[in-house]
Amino acid sequence: MSEVWVQGVGAASPAGWGMGAFRQAIEEGKPLAVQELERPGWSRPLRVRRVPPAASRPAFLGHPRLRRASPITHHAVAAALEALGEDAERIKAGERRLGIILCVMSGCVNYSRRFYDETLRDPATASPLVFPETVFNAPASHLGALLGTTAVNYTLVGDPGSFLQGLVVAADWLSAGWVDGCVVIGAEELDWLTADAFRLFTRCMVVGEGAGALYLRAGDRPGQESAEVRLSAVSGAWLFTNRADRADAVRAAASEARAWAQDSGTLVCDGVQGVPWLDEPERESWRDWTGPRLSPRRVLGEGLMASAAWQCVAAADWLARGRHRRAVVQVSGINEHVMWAGFEQGSSGKV
């Protein structure tokens, strides 16, 4: 298959809108401040990390399709447009066919909760304007409409481990010539419902929100800008069914990823976040790793699919800025998959 290059990255995160704020927060490595989120029926609020309000209203919100869109669409579109950079105009002009792959776990939960609440109160008055925005693929559809692209567009649902599957799907589309470029986005939005659900399993987790995006292109160095990062390898998926199975899957994936990483000059972007029972297998597998590491979740919170995207975005960005030559990302999902991916500065490989 063709070589697959990362031509651009983008992020919206609790650190702020854009790669500048993201980079700075990850560089500092200090967990961001926690906010409180009201949980109806409880006196004690939930602890979360939200994407802060934008300094100015993003221009893309002027598009008619985005008038009613919920935060997940805002996050996804912002990250995607940043990753696409100047190519967004080429796509709008019809000069490039863009594939869109949106990966979510919780998805459009704000409007889903709101619409179901309306339904329980009185279905006769439940809003027909809200319902379409509850559908998993609404954000990807809005992005497609904004960019005027009619090429293939998937929304993938799964646990964070599935984000790397999105990269594989993109590589397949590029390889098959279905598209000239493909943006892969992991995005989520916060809601008390999601934060409340995770609280049933652990009090340590701080749920976050936002999006990360990678713009992939195929061929012989298709980008003329700073696109010198190659997606060199994506593992198969270790599917697990329970906690013990997950630990085995994490160890197996780590073993393979370490073999690919080769030496301690390789950057490891891990999924550790400060929840012992989730972190332990990965922490144990990489315990004696002496090379550089980044742990975006520790800083930004558990952004579910957005977190997996942030791991990849950080890896690609650190390579693009010449900080390292190779990076490995291990994404250990919560209740489905463990996978890893390898990125390299400008050398050959296959996905």
Added chain:
Amino acid sequence: MVTALGLGCDQNAAGFRAGRTAFRPVTLFDVSRQRTRHAAEVDLPAELPGGRLTRRKEARLDRAGRLLLLAAQEAWTQARWNPEGLIPMVLGTTSGGMGMGEAYYRQATREPSRHRRQPVRVVEYQAQRQGVEMAEALGIRGSLTIIANACASGANAIGHAWQWIRLGRSERVLCGGYDALSQLVFAGFDSLQALSPTCCRPFDARRDGLALGEGAAVLMLETEASAKRRGADVLAEICGYGASTDMHHLTQPHPQGDAAVASMTAACAQAGVGPEAIGYINAHGTGTPLNDSAEAAAIARWAGARAAGLPVSSTKASIGHLLGAAGAVEAGVCVMALRGQWLPPSTTHEQTDPACGFPVVARPQDARFDYALTNSFGFGGANASLVLRRWS
């Protein structure tokens, strides 16, 4: 295959061949304040073929997971695959275990301090859990990809699995789609006034909306070489897949069906056939005024002169709109029709909309044809078409 017509391919084939419909008053949730009160509910069996699932896990399964498991067990048994090695799975759904999510929300708001059963609901609500539990029940391992492209999800899943095989990533892939009726989705379509207050009549001049259903279909795809090596009974060949995006509106298709033309054209190009080779179209045909007129326009544009002699039907007239399962179930219907050489009808059809430049199959009939095309179009402009060929 599981639909309101029955459990398994045989019951469904018999239902379609007899021209049955399967709608009845909704019993799964309160619809007393909705405009429409009918849907095509599945009668789930008391006992599930749980396979390797423990009784405890089986008892926890959401309704959607049960539908998926029933379809998967039938396909697995029929295909006689060896569970050794990795078997990738690609599934389509729109709402996963929404019923569990609804139960979670009701308890979380009405009894905020009561947590009994809530952790199970949180887990089982998530779409990936139905796939993981299906894999566990069958005793298989491999990657699980879940496509949630609204009503095109099932067709996308099959097309993606087919592409996976064509790219040489695997010799075999388990694929399909599933969705269960849920209150949120039912109320959603009702709020859009998309549900028919009378009955679902695709391509009929008097059509006034869709009817919801539920179900699942699972297809076991493998390379021809693998099938021959195993001496497998091949049911049909998938030979084309096209996908496109309609930017016109979040919930309404382009009036001339531009993206539908693109997906049908792409699927046929991959199959290496033109409209003249297609012997039957299983249309998306929801029965809403806008969908059917756009799809009719698209079929007319795409098929040209061939349209006048090209039989088209929508099996949603019998089983309702299965949303994320629709594309998979309808592909399964095409497989059965190709194998048995019959055309499934739009059972409720009476008076063809003059906009349809093609014959609508209103009664079950025998036919001789080698290629079938199935369309699935969803919210967000997700369009997918599959071309299937009779195996001989």
